[in-house]
Amino acid sequence: xxxxxxxxxxxxxxxxxxxxxxxxxxxxxxxxxxxxxxxxxxxxxxxxxxxxxxxxxxxxxxxxxxxxxxxxxxxxxxxxxxxxxxxxxxxxxxxxxxxxxxxxxxxxxxxxxxxxxxxxxxxxxxxxxxxxxxxxxxxxxxxxxxxxxxxxxxxxxxxxxxxxxxxxxxxxxxxxxxxxxxxxxxxxxxxxxxxxxxxxxxxxxxxxxxxxxxxxxxxxxxxxxxxxxxxxxxxxxxxxxxxxxxxxxxxxxxxxxxxxxxxxxxxxxxxxxxxxxxxxxxxxxxxxxxxxxxxxxxxxxxxxxxxxxxxxxxxxxxxxxxxxxxxxxxxxxxxxxxxxxxxxxxxxxxxxxxxxxxxxxxxxxxxxxxxxxxxxxxxxxxxxxxxxxxxxxxxxxxxxxxxxxxxxxxxxxxxxxxxxxxx
Amino acid sequence: xxxxxxxxxxxxxxxxxxxxxxxxxxxxxxxxxxxxxxxxxxxxxxxxxxxxxxxxxxxxxxxxxxxxxxxxxxxxxxxxxxxxxxxxxxxxxxxxxxxxxxxxxxxxxxxxxxxxxxxxxxxxxxxxxxxxxxxxxxxxxxxxxxxxxxxxxxxxxxxxxxxxxxxxxxxxxxxxxxxxxxxxxxxxxxxxxxxxxxxxxxxxxxxxxxxxxxxxxxxxxxxxxxxxxxxxxxxxxxxxxxxxxxxxxxxxxxxxxxxxxxxxxxxxxxxxxxxxxxxxxxxxxxxxxxxxxxxxxxxxxxxxxxxxxxxxxxxxxxxxxxxxxxxxxxxxxxxxxxxxxxxxxxxxxxxxxxxxxxxxxxxxxxxxxxxxxxxxxxxxxxxxxxxxxxxxxxxxxxxxxxxxxxxxxxxxxxxxxxxxxxx
Numbered sequence: 001x002x003x004x005x006x007x008x009x010x011x012x013x014x015x016x017x018x019x020x021x022x023x024x025x026x027x028x029x030x031x032x033x034x035x036x037x038x039x040x041x042x043x044x045x046x047x048x049x050x051x052x053x054x055x056x057x058x059x060x061x062x063x064x065x066x067x068x069x070x071x072x073x074x075x076x077x078x079x080x081x082x083x084x085x086x087x088x089x090x091x092x093x094x095x096x097x098x099x100x101x102x103x104x105x106x107x108x109x110x111x112x113x114x115x116x117x118x119x120x121x122x123x124x125x126x127x128x129x130x131x132x133x134x135x136x137x138x139x140x141x142x143x144x145x146x147x148x149x150x151x152x153x154x155x156x157x158x159x160x161x162x163x164x165x166x167x168x169x170x171x172x173x174x175x176x177x178x179x180x181x182x183x184x185x186x187x188x189x190x191x192x193x194x195x196x197x198x199x200x201x202x203x204x205x206x207x208x209x210x211x212x213x214x215x216x217x218x219x220x221x222x223x224x225x226x227x228x229x230x231x232x233x234x235x236x237x238x239x240x241x242x243x244x245x246x247x248x249x250x251x252x253x254x255x256x257x258x259x260x261x262x263x264x265x266x267x268x269x270x271x272x273x274x275x276x277x278x279x280x281x282x283x284x285x286x287x288x289x290x291x292x293x294x295x296x297x298x299x300x301x302x303x304x305x306x307x308x309x310x311x312x313x314x315x316x317x318x319x320x321x322x323x324x325x326x327x328x329x330x331x332x333x334x335x336x337x338x339x340x341x342x343x344x345x346x347x348x349x350x351x352x353x354x355x356x357x358x359x360x361x362x363x364x365x366x367x368x369x370x371x372x373x374x375x376x377x378x379x380x381x382x383x384x385x386x387x388x389x390x391x392x393x394x395x396x397x398x399x400x401x402x403x404x405x406x407x408x409x410x411x412x413x414x415x416x417x418x419x420x421x422x423x
Numbered sequence: 424x425x426x427x428x429x430x431x432x433x434x435x436x437x438x439x440x441x442x443x444x445x446x447x448x449x450x451x452x453x454x455x456x457x458x459x460x461x462x463x464x465x466x467x468x469x470x471x472x473x474x475x476x477x478x479x480x481x482x483x484x485x486x487x488x489x490x491x492x493x494x495x496x497x498x499x500x501x502x503x504x505x506x507x508x509x510x511x512x513x514x515x516x517x518x519x520x521x522x523x524x525x526x527x528x529x530x531x532x533x534x535x536x537x538x539x540x541x542x543x544x545x546x547x548x549x550x551x552x553x554x555x556x557x558x559x560x561x562x563x564x565x566x567x568x569x570x571x572x573x574x575x576x577x578x579x580x581x582x583x584x585x586x587x588x589x590x591x592x593x594x595x596x597x598x599x600x601x602x603x604x605x606x607x608x609x610x611x612x613x614x615x616x617x618x619x620x621x622x623x624x625x626x627x628x629x630x631x632x633x634x635x636x637x638x639x640x641x642x643x644x645x646x647x648x649x650x651x652x653x654x655x656x657x658x659x660x661x662x663x664x665x666x667x668x669x670x671x672x673x674x675x676x677x678x679x680x681x682x683x684x685x686x687x688x689x690x691x692x693x694x695x696x697x698x699x700x701x702x703x704x705x706x707x708x709x710x711x712x713x714x715x716x717x718x719x720x721x722x723x724x725x726x727x728x729x730x731x732x733x734x735x736x737x738x739x740x741x742x743x744x745x746x747x748x749x750x751x752x753x754x755x756x757x758x759x760x761x762x763x764x765x766x767x768x769x770x771x772x773x774x775x776x777x778x779x780x781x782x783x784x785x786x787x788x789x790x791x792x793x794x795x796x797x798x799x800x801x802x803x804x805x806x807x808x809x810x811x812x813x814x815x816x817x818x819x820x821x822x823x824x825x826x827x828x829x830x831x832x833x834x835x836x837x838x839x840x841x842x843x844x845x846x
Contacts, residue, residue, distance in 0.1 A: 108700055108703060109699055109700060111642045111699060111700075111703065111706055112642075112706050112707050115642070115706060137644075206646065208645075208646065208702065210701045210702065211701075218819075219534045219535070219538070219818060219819050219820055220815070220817075220818060220819055221560075221790075221791055221814055221817045221818040221819075222631075222689065222691030222693055222712075222713040222791075222818075223629065223631065223689060223691070223713070223715060223789075223790045223791025223792065223814070224689070224790045224791065224814045224815070224817075225686065225689045225691045226685045226686050226689070227814065227815050228819070230691075230692065232662065232692050232695050233662075235695075236659055236662065239655065239656075239659065262649040263648065263649050266645060266646060266647070266648045266649070268645030268646070268648045268653075268701070268702055268703075268704060269653065269655050269698075269705075270645055270698045270699075270700050270701040270702055270703050270704070270705055271697065271698035271699065271700070271701055271705065272655050272658075272695055272696065272697045272698060272705070272708065273695065273696050273697075274694065274695045274696075275692075275693045275694035275695060275711075276532055276534060276693075276694065277531055277532060277534075277693050277694070277818075278633045278634075278635075278691070278693040278694055278711040278712050278713050278754065278755070279595075279631065279633065279691055279693055279712075279713035279755065279791075279818075280531060280534065280691075280693050280818045281691060281693070281818075282692075282693055282694065282695070283534055283535050283538060283820070284535050285695065288698075288701040289645075289701050289702075290645040290646070290701050290702035292646060331701065332701070332702065366646075367644075367646045367647045368644055368645070368646025368647065368702075369646065391644055391646070391647045391650065392643070392647070392650050394643075394644045394647075395642060395643060395644040395645075395700075395702075395703045395704075396641075396642050396643060396644075396651070397642060397706070
């Protein structure tokens with residue numbers, strides 16, 4: 001513990017001395033728009049940074065049937081040309097526990113650009129916050145990882161266990177990047193993913209998957225709309241049924257890790273589209289959404305429940321007996337995952353948090369899916385999610401992150417690495 | 424009346440003898456897909472037919488600032504290249520009343536093709552019905568007009584008043600074709616539009632116009648959807664408010680001509696579109712629809728009512744106080760129109776109907792807008808709508824028309840022309 005105190009002071013001092021460097025790195029990563037299919041520029045910055053730190057680097061474009069035919073593969077695309085994964089390895093001196101530090105480089109679309117106060121890819125810094133798409137989800141967390149590794153390397157702290165830094169693509173579309181890294185053979189004794197938990201510790205991760213509902217109507221002239229059946233009006237019934245299912249599923253969640261989360265496993269309806277002429281009665285509405293899956297639930301169970309719940313629509317409205325809602329599962333899927341709240345890594349990161357921040361950490365279940373489910377279920381790697389930034393900012397216009405927290409997370413992660421991997 | 428009886432027999436006989444010709448014409452018109460921008464092939468068939476009948480023909484592509492800047496102009500486009508209007512004139516011998524016979528050549532899109540049993544442009548005939556987009560709205564009616572004129576010409580019945588046949592574009596988008604014909608100087612003492620009234624007589628026509636509603640939300644990550652505001656959920660509130668407005672407006676309609684119409688002036692929501700990512704909370708939903716306008720109402724009044732009704736949303740949900748629904752008026756608009764139910768043309772067509780069909784006609788108000796509003800309000804031409812086919816078929820998949828009714832309408836219209844224009 002004496003050594004640990006010394007390291008603690010050194011790490012703190014190094015991070016203080018290198019604030020400008022960290023800010024510049026985060027700014028350049030945010031400026032490199034890395035929406036799906038466009039990750040190359042941001043990954044080049046990662047490669048440059050890893051090279052400077054002096055890590056062994058592995059860069060490859062995921063692909064091949066082992067990946068795309070894997071039962072846990074989920075992505076709207078199978079060709080990842082131009083979208084590389086990047087891994088940096090800090091080999092340990094031997095005898096210690098290894099750790100994977102995993103962050104995704106892809107960001108979600110910007111949404112309605114008019115709602116952004118600044119260019120979504122400006123990386124502008126105002127009053128200690130850095131603005132831009134990806135600032136909090138999750139380039140801020142990635143920078144925390146890179147700062148933590150940099151500090152350890154720069155200070156010459158010798159770790160016994162290996163550190164494997166992963167900058168993966170495709171998290172926002174279902175984790176094909178992390179799955180590819182697992183299939184490439186990367187394993188460790190534990191993993192940390194610095195998604196924006198607001199420095200809360202998440203030993204359990206909610207899963208989620210995307211669905212598409214096709215709601216039928218019968219077309220008619222709008223002037224005699226009573227002769228048709230509006231798919232928009234039927235969609236209202238379906239939306240209410242989905243909300244009812246959300247209420248039901250959430251009422252069954254008793255895990256205390258969800259105590260402070262208003263809707264533990266939300267069902268989000270994200271897109272709606274229907275009809276093709278203002279003065280015709282629409283005969284088809286498509287709804288696309290995201291079904292939250294509890295950490296303890298199997299993806300297949302959740303699918304079945306939604307499907308049978310929608311079959312019950314015919315009890316509410318006989319229209320659905322002859323015109324059942326069609327359910328399609330498409331696009332992204334995040335596997336749920338959980339580790340015991342008494343796992344050693346939870347203890348290490350909790351006590352480190354307490355030392356640095358001066359109070360007890362909040363331990364919760366994640367309100368969203370992460371690549372942690374894949375690391376745990378497919379890779380067999382106990383994973384926790386812990387990072388800077390808040391989810392109130394993620395996927396929003398005017399996404400931003402409090403820069404101070406990026407450094408707090410870096411400090412906590414660096415000391416956690418030292419304790420976990422041993423010196 | 425003796426002469427009229429003679430003509431009546433002759434017309435009946437001619438139509439009987441020329442059934443195959445009429446069916447072939449209707450089939451070829453339906454096969455010529457004439458959705459907006461694609462009317463040329465169908466108009467070529469009209470020109471060929473008018474040439475055979477021996478009418479003086481006027482063909483032009485509408486355009487120019489007189490049209491596009493006219494206060495009653497309404498179209499999503501201002502360039503009508505490749506979309507000609509066609510007019511055929513049968514000059515009278517002088518001293519009689521003139522008549523315009525107006526039909527539109529454009530058809531609405533086919534909607535969901537999978538719901539069509541046959542190719543939407545097959546013109547297939549099964550059990551006395553001809554199938555295809557436009558069969559009832561309104562190529563069937565156009566063929567009734569052409570058959571009526573053909574019969575009168577072929578039988579050498581000399582009319583005193585002029586007959587002006589108009590095959591116009593753009594009715595389904597707001598009547599720019601008919602407006603162009605009025606601006607070109609075409610006027611008459613009365614007009615008939617054979618839209619599919621199921622052989623009912625419509626002296627009053629409902630108007631309608633298109634609107635777009637922009638419903639705002641606030642984006643968030645779907646996993647913490649309670650941190651955002653779903654524009655889809657807010658759209659449900661807006662849709663209910665629109666339905667409430669429809670109930671209110673229709674409760675005030677007391678005209679007996681609407682007695683048998685379930686919703687005299689419907690508000691139809693035809694399109695919905697919102698959100699761009701299944702696992703994000705959508706921040707914008709667009710709703711597009713059609714507002715029915717009573718024959719006695721001004722377009723501006725109806726617009727004001729909808730706008731102020733939507734301002735009241737803030738009383739239901741405070742979200743709308745800071746995020747009011749934006750209303751845009753776009754695309755198509757059909758001017759309402761009405762003539763006195765005791766107008767001479769109503770008497771003439773009613774008594775002719777009685778003679779041919781053997782019972783009293785149904786006289787109602789139209790459940791949809793037609794070009795009759797423009798003919799009445801801009802052209803000052805008293806107009807009634809009367810034609811074969813039913814609105815249950817219009818704008819539907821598997822649109823069709825009972826061929827027999829096309830010939831019934833032709834017979835009634837021919838005799839109405841003889842009585843109106845005088846011999």
